[in-house]
Amino acid sequence: MLNRRKLLKALSLGTTALAAGLRWPRQASAQTAPAPTPIHEGNSLTIPPLLEGISDGMEKRFELQLQQGETEFFPGVKTPTLGINGSFLGPTLRCSRNDLIRLQVNNQIGEPTTLHWHGLHVPARSDGGPHQTIEHGERWEPLIRIMQPAATLWYHSHMMHKTGEQVYRGLAGMLILDDDVSKGLALPSEYGVDDIPIIIQDRRFKKDGTLAYMTIYDDMVQGMQGDIKMVNGVVDPYFVPTTTKVRLRILNAANARKYMLAFSDHRPFQVIASDGGLLTAPVTMDMLMLASGERVEIIADFSDGQPVTLVNVPMVSNYQDSPGAMSRIMRAMGSEGFDVLRFFPAAELRASAPVPEALTTIKRRHADEAVNTRTFRLQMGTGSRGGGDRGPTTGYRNGFGGGHGGGDYFINGRQMAMDYINERVKLGDTEIWEVFNSSPMPHPFHIHSGQFQILDRDGIAPPPHELGFKDTVLVKGRETVRVILSFVDFSDAEHPYMYHCHMLEHEDRGMMGQFLVV
Ligand code: C2O
Ligand code: CU
Numbered sequence: 222m223l224n225r226r227k228l229l230k231a232l233s234l235g236t237t238a239l240a241a242g243l244r245w246p247r248q249a250s251a252q253t254a255p256a257p258t259p260i261h262e263g264n265s266l267t268i269p270p271l272l273e274g275i276s277d278g279m280e281k282r283f284e285l286q287l288q289q290g291e292t293e294f295f296p297g298v299k300t301p302t303l304g305i306n307g308s309f310l311g312p313t314l315r316c317s318r319n320d321l322i323r324l325q326v327n328n329q330i331g332e333p334t335t336l337h338w339h340g341l342h343v344p345a346r347s348d349g350g351p352h353q354t355i356e357h358g359e360r361w362e363p364l365i366r367i368m369q370p371a372a373t374l375w376y377h378s379h380m381m382h383k384t385g386e387q388v389y390r391g392l393a394g395m396l397i398l399d400d401d402v403s404k405g406l407a408l409p410s411e412y413g414v415d416d417i418p419i420i421i422q423d424r425r426f427k428k429d430g431t432l433a434y435m436t437i438y439d440d441m442v443q444g445m446q447g448d449i450k451m452v453n454g455v456v457d458p459y460f461v462p463t464t465t466k467v468r469l470r471i472l473n474a475a476n477a478r479k480y481m482l483a484f485s486d487h488r489p490f491q492v493i494a495s496d497g498g499l500l501t502a503p504v505t506m507d508m509l510m511l512a513s514g515e516r517v518e519i520i521a522d523f524s525d526g527q528p529v530t531l532v533n534v535p536m537v538s539n540y541q542d543s544p545g546a547m548s549r550i551m552r553a554m555g556s557e558g559f560d561v562l563r564f565f566p567a568a569e570l571r572a573s574a575p576v577p578e579a580l581t582t583i584k585r586r587h588a589d590e591a592v593n594t595r596t597f598r599l600q601m602g603t604g605s606r607g608g609g610d611r612g613p614t615t616g617y618r619n620g621f622g623g624g625h626g627g628g629d630y631f632i633n634g635r636q637m638a639m640d641y642i643n644e645r646v647k648l649g650d651t652e653i654w655e656v657f658n659s660s661p662m663p664h665p666f667h668i669h670s671g672q673f674q675i676l677d678r679d680g681i682a683p684p685p686h687e688l689g690f691k692d693t694v695l696v697k698g699r700e701t702v703r704v705i706l707s708f709v710d711f712s713d714a715e716h717p718y719m720y721h722c723h724m725l726e727h728e729d730r731g732m733m734g735q736f737l738v739v
């Protein structure tokens with residue numbers, strides 16, 4: 222039974238919590254602060270169950286039931302959702318390098334879907350992209366050898382034209398890889414205690430408690446962005462650290478929103494890993510941008526025992542004075558500050574080991590190792606093509622668009638087509654992929670098949686926390702990003718890999734292409 226009053230009350234909680242918790246820009250924080258309140262407002266962070274597979278000595282079997290369910294994001298209000306082995310999101314899968322894993326994916330969601338292993342180096346036929354469709358009631362069972370270093374990866378639906386909607390409803394989860402290097406380091410690694418998955422998303426709800434998806438024009442342009450922020454599916458969440466240091470495996474699993482993350486008191490944190498695994502050494506930062514699809518592992522320090530909030534820092538837009546709907550949307554993007562996750566350290570904190578000064582070794586690639594450069598031009602539909610007149614409220618002629626963003630998206634002038642192979646790569650080659658964003662809006666560019674390194678952005682080397690392995694890179698408006706990657710292990714003349722914008726509504730609306738490794 223729906224309780225509208227409760228929902229409305231809960232919906233307004235978001236803003237109250239924001240006012241209470243967000244302290245940005247800088248405020249005096251040196252006064253003696255009171256001891257943390259023992260009873261906390263909001264909701265205790267849920268930790269997704271850990272699934273380590275059932276081993277028969279040869280392979281580890283993971284049973285994944287994709288299912289429909291109902292989730293109580295707000296007390297007394299049941300929202301129809303999708304989940305894996307549960308009603309919303311999925312378990313954290315964990316395995317190690319060299320493991321042979323069998324993923325038994327059983328689709329019971331009432332419509333076709335796929336399950337893609339984002340960041341995992343696998344043959345294209347096991348990748349779970351749009352070609353590996355699983356009909357309702359059917360199973361898909363890829364057998365995968367883990368061949369890459371320790372990393373925080375994730376998995377999600379990749380259904381053609383439906384990725385955004387299915388992820389939004391809940392088809393996503395975290396995938397953690399370990400290896401001898403990660404196991405040998407004195408890093409916080411007790412899952413759910415000092416090693417915490419932080420899956421950040423945002424949603425919009427209708428008054429009846431159901432999820433609102435693609436209900437307004439802006440959703441097509443800036444992607445689906447919601448006013449309700451959640452971590453691990455929990456609205457208005459808090460976590461109680463019990464150790465002085467906590468490793469946060471942060472995944473931006475939002476459909477489209479970028480997060481500029483910082484602590485409310487500006488305390489520094491140490492970045493220890495990017496998308497593809499550990500950095501060579503921790504990088505101390507106090508603010509970090511994470512676009513959809515990206516991950517980062519950070520070590521946060523709670524040894525002062527003070528409550529603190531992980532917040533989204535509002536960004537000043539470059540689009541203050543141009544008129545038009547596109548500019549209005551660009552101005553609005555990222556201009557809002559809000560709480561992501563509040564921390565209330567326990568009264569007694571177990572002392573954590575110091576963060577190791579060296580983490581792993583990474584061989585940086587050089588541009589001259591590449592035998593070939595491919596260029597990818599990211600384009601938003603213009604008024605005259607694609608974006609113009611798709612409906613009564615979406616047209617450029619109606620004053621929307623302003624010459625950009627009619628809601629269709631292209632790479633090199635084409636939209637994704639299932640039967641068109643955009644690129645053919647030679648097995649064994651190392652290539653530079655040069656991604657130029659011809660639009661004013663930033664797009665996170667993701668490549669399947671493995672991890673790459675960022676060479677430069679407009680000719681400038683990336684910052685230290687982006688010198689490791691990446692599978693998703695944010696390309697700002699009018700920017701050119703060059704990445705270098707090798708195609709060494711799997712060739713397949715039939716099954717393609719994808720590359721695309723990880724704003725899922727852009728992906729679903731054409732900003733995706735396919736490549737074969739042959
Ligand atoms: Cu996270 Cu092609 O996807
Ligand atoms: Cu992917």
Ligand code: CU
Binds near residue numbers: 665722723724727728
């Ligand atoms: Cu995009």
